[in-house]
Amino acid sequence: MYKLNIRKGMTEEEIDVAVNQALNMMTLKEKVATMSGNNFYLLLLKDHKFGVRAYPGGGVKRLNIPPFLFTDGPKGVSIPGSTCFPVPMARGASWDILLEEKIGEIMGKEARAQGANLFGGVCINLLRHPAWGRAQETFGEDPFHIGEFGAAIIRGVQKHNVMATVKHYAANSIEYSRFKVNVQISERTLREVYLPHFKRCIEDGCATVMSAYNKVRGEYCGHNSYLLRDILKGEWGFDGFVHSDWMNGLRDTIKGISGGLDVEMPRAKYYGRKLEKAVKLGKVPLNLVDDSVRRILRTTLKFTTKEDPLKYDSDVIGCDDHVKLAREVAEKSMVLLKNQDKLLPFNMDEIDTIAVLGHLADKKNTGDHGSSHVRQKNIITPLQGIKNSVGNKVNVIHNEGNDIDIAQQIAQSVDSVVVIVGYTSKDEGEYIPHISKGLGDRTNLTLKEDDIKLIDAVTKVNKKCVVVLVGGSAIIMEEWKGKVPSILMAWYSGMEGGNALANILFGKVNPSGKLPFTIPKDQAHLPYFDIYIDEIEYGYYHGYTLMEKENIDPAFPFGFGLSYTEYSYKNIRVESTDEKIIVNVDVSNIGAIAGEEIVQLYVGFENSSVDRPIKLLRGFKRVSLNPNETKTVSIEVKKKDFAWYNPDNRVWEVENIEYAIYIGSSSKNEDLLTTQISL
Ligand code: GLC
Numbered sequence: 001m002y003k004l005n006i007r008k009g010m011t012e013e014e015i016d017v018a019v020n021q022a023l024n025m026m027t028l029k030e031k032v033a034t035m036s037g038n039n040f041y042l043l044l045l046k047d048h049k050f051g052v053r054a055y056p057g058g059g060v061k062r063l064n065i066p067p068f069l070f071t072d073g074p075k076g077v078s079i080p081g082s083t084c085f086p087v088p089m090a091r092g093a094s095w096d097i098l099l100e101e102k103i104g105e106i107m108g109k110e111a112r113a114q115g116a117n118l119f120g121g122v123c124i125n126l127l128r129h130p131a132w133g134r135a136q137e138t139f140g141e142d143p144f145h146i147g148e149f150g151a152a153i154i155r156g157v158q159k160h161n162v163m164a165t166v167k168h169y170a171a172n173s174i175e176y177s178r179f180k181v182n183v184q185i186s187e188r189t190l191r192e193v194y195l196p197h198f199k200r201c202i203e204d205g206c207a208t209v210m211s212a213y214n215k216v217r218g219e220y221c222g223h224n225s226y227l228l229r230d231i232l233k234g235e236w237g238f239d240g241f242v243h244s245d246w247m248n249g250l251r252d253t254i255k256g257i258s259g260g261l262d263v264e265m266p267r268a269k270y271y272g273r274k275l276e277k278a279v280k281l282g283k284v285p286l287n288l289v290d291d292s293v294r295r296i297l298r299t300t301l302k303f304t305t306k307e308d309p310l311k312y313d314s315d316v317i318g319c320d321d322h323v324k325l326a327r328e329v330a331e332k333s334m335v336l337l338k339n340q341d342k343l344l345p346f347n348m349d350e351i352d353t354i355a356v357l358g359h360l361a362d363k364k365n366t367g368d369h370g371s372s373h374v375r376q377k378n379i380i381t382p383l384q385g386i387k388n389s390v391g392n393k394v395n396v397i398h399n400e401g402n403d404i405d406i407a408q409q410i411a412q413s414v415d416s417v418v419v420i421v422g423y424t425s426k427d428e429g430e431y432i433p434h435i436s437k438g439l440g441d442r443t444n445l446t447l448k449e450d451d452i453k454l455i456d457a458v459t460k461v462n463k464k465c466v467v468v469l470v471g472g473s474a475i476i477m478e479e480w481k482g483k484v485p486s487i488l489m490a491w492y493s494g495m496e497g498g499n500a501l502a503n504i505l506f507g508k509v510n511p512s513g514k515l516p517f518t519i520p521k522d523q524a525h526l527p528y529f530d531i532y533i534d535e536i537e538y539g540y541y542h543g544y545t546l547m548e549k550e551n552i553d554p555a556f557p558f559g560f561g562l563s564y565t566e567y568s569y570k571n572i573r574v575e576s577t578d579e580k581i582i583v584n585v586d587v588s589n590i591g592a593i594a595g596e597e598i599v600q601l602y603v604g605f606e607n608s609s610v611d612r613p614i615k616l617l618r619g620f621k622r623v624s625l626n627p628n629e630t631k632t633v634s635i636e637v638k639k640k641d642f643a644w645y646n647p648d649n650r651v652w653e654v655e656n657i658e659y660a661i662y663i664g665s666s667s668k669n670e671d672l673l674t675t676q677i678s679l
Pocket of ligand 1: 072120167245246247371
C-alpha cells in the first residue's frame with residue numbers, strides 16, 4: 001500500500017507537496033473523516049472520566065498522516081498529574097509576558113509528554129463583566145493586555161511543536177447562556193474591543209482556533225462566515241484550522257462548512273457521513289471540503305514533522321522545576337489592594353500566635369472544575385503554606401469560621417489574623433448542563449453573607465487582620481473594605497498557592513501584582529449582564545473605559561496594586577520614528593526593600609473627532625528595582641496601535657491629532673505622568 005513520505009524535518013514546500021498528493025489519493029470518506037474528532041465516546045466509556053487523556057481527530061493512517069491529539073487547559077494541561085498553575089486571570093495580574101511564555105513552554109512540554117499535540121488552553125475572551133463564570137480562564141478586561149498574554153503562551157506552547165488553540169472565537173463572555181445567546185455588536189465594537197486580541201494571536205502564528213458556542217449577529221459562531229471566512233481566514237490570512245467547541249458548537253452540516261468550520265469536535269455528528277452525503281448530492285462543493293482538509297493536514301504536518309528541541313519523557317510532568325515556576329507565578333500575581341499602617345508584611349519575630357480563619361483556609365481550591373480542571377493532588381492550601389513558612393516560630397490556630405463566636409474568640413486571643421474567603425468552583429466556573437453544581441456565572445459580586453459576618457466579627461476584636469480573597473475576577477467589597485487594614489487578592493493560585501501566599505504575608509516576597517480589571521464600588525457601574533438572556537448588546541465601553549467615560553470612581557482602578565516598597569516616576573519623554581513612538585521614564589525605588597514595579601503606558605484620545613475612550617492601555621513593562629535604584633524604562637507603541645476602525649470604509653485609521661501619553665503605576669490619573677505627541 002502506498003504511504004506518503006512523512007518524516008521529521010520536512011520543509012513547508014515538502015509539506016505542501018505531500019498534502020497535494022494526499023488530497024489526490026484520499027477518498028471523500030477519508031477526507032470527511034479528517035474533519036472531526038474520532039472515537040471520543042469510546043474513550044470516555046473506557047475512562048469513565050473526561051479529560052484524562054488526549055482526544056484524537058484528523059489523521060489518515062493509510063497515508064501515514066498523524067492525527068491531532070487534543071487536551072484542555074488553561075491553568076495547566078488537564079491530563080492528571082500536570083503542573084497546576086494559577087489561573088490565567090491571576091497570571092494577567094503578573095503583567096509578566098516572559099513568565100507567561102515560560103508557562104506556555106512548560107505546558108507544551110507536559111502536553112507532549114502525555115501524548116498531546118493540540119492544546120486548547122488559550123482562552124482570551126474579554127472580561128466584559130466580572131460575573132462571567134469563566135472569567136478566571138482569561139487574562140483580563142483589556143484587549144491589548146489579553147492579546148499580549150495570549151501571544152506569549154502560544155509562543156511558549158508552540159516551541160514544543162504543540163498546536164495552540166485560541167478560544168472561544170468570538171464574543172463569548174457569558175457562561176450560563178453561552179449555548180444560545182445572540183450577541184449584537186457594532187462593527188467598531190467588534191473590531192476595536194472583542195477581536196484585537198484574537199488578531200494578535202493569529203499574527204503570532206497560533207495554529208488553530210476554537211469557535212464559540214454563542215451567536216454573533218444572529219449566527220452561531222461555528223457557522224459564522226463573517227467571523228470565520230471573511231475576517232479570520234480572509235482579512236487576517238489565517239491558514240490553520242478552525243474547530244468547534246464541544247457540546248453543540250456545530251448544529252448544521254451545510255451551515256458549518258459554508259461558514260468556514262473545518263473540524264467538528266469531539267466527534268462526527270453533523271460532519272462525517274452527513275457531510276459526505278451533502279457533497280455527493282451537490283449541496284456542498286468539494287472544494288470547500290478540500291480547503292478544510294488541506295488546512296488540517298498542513299497544520300498537523302507542520303507541527304508533527306518539525307524537529308523537536310527536546311525529548312519529552314514522562315518525568316517532566318509536574319517535575320520540581322515546573323512546580324517551582326508555579327510558585328513564582330503565584331507570588332508575582334497576588335495583588336495587595338490595601339495595607340493600612342503597613343500591617344503587612346507580618347514579622348515572625350513579633351508574632352507568637354496567628355489565626356488562620358475562613359472556609360477557604362485549608363481548602364485545595366484551584367478554581368473551575370469544568371474543562372479547565374487540572375487533576376493535581378499536591379496542592380498546598382493557605383493553611384499549609386503558612387505552617388510551612390512559620391515552622392515552630394509561630395503558633396498557628398486554624399478555624400473555618402462556621403461558628404462566628406468561636407472564630408471571634410480566637411481572633412481576640414491571637415496577635416494577628418488571616419481571613420481567607422471568596423469562591424470555589426461551585427460559585428463560578430464552566431457551566432456544563434446536568435453536570436455542573438452551579439450556574440457557571442456568579443449571581444452576586446459581593447462575598448457571601450457568612451464571609452462578611454466573619455470579617456465583621458474578627459475586625460471588631462483584632463485590628464491586625466488581613467483579608468485574603470480567593471476568586472477569578474472582581475469582588476465588590478464596599479460593605480467591609482473600610483474595616484479591614486489589609487486586603488490581598490490571591491486568586492485561584494494553583495498547586496503552590498499556599499506557599500506563595502505565606503511568602504507574601506511574611507515578607508519573603510514583595511507583592512507586585514496589579515489588577516487586570518477594574519473593581520467597581522457598585523454593580524450598577526458595570527455593563528448590563530443577565531445570565532439567562534437570549535440576546536444582548538455588547539457596547540463599546542466596559543471596565544475602565546466605561547468608568548472613565550462616565551466619570552465613575554472605581555473601588556480599585558485597572559492596573560492598581562501596592563507593594564511593600566514605593567516607587568516614584570520622573571521625566572517622561574517621547575521620541576517618534578516613522579513606525580512607532582518610544583516613551584521613556586525614570587522609575588525609582590524610594591522605599592527600603594527591593595521590588596518589582598509594573599509600568600503602564602496609556603494613550604489618551606480626548607482630541608479625537610470620533611467617540612473614543614478617554615485612554616487605552618498600549619504598553620507595559622515589569623521592572624525590578626533595588627532600594628534607591630533608578631532605571632529608565634522604555635516602552636514602544638506602534639503608530640498603527642493609535643488607530644480606530646472606521647466602519648464606513650472598513651479600514652483602520654490613525655488620526656493626525658495630538659494624543660496624550662500617560663505613563664505610571666496604574667490607570668488612575670493621579671498615578672500617571674503625562675505628555676503629548678502629535679501624529
Ligand atoms: C467546552 C469548553 C471548551 C473546552 C471544550 C473541551 O465545552 O467550552 O473551552 O476546550 O469543551 O473540553
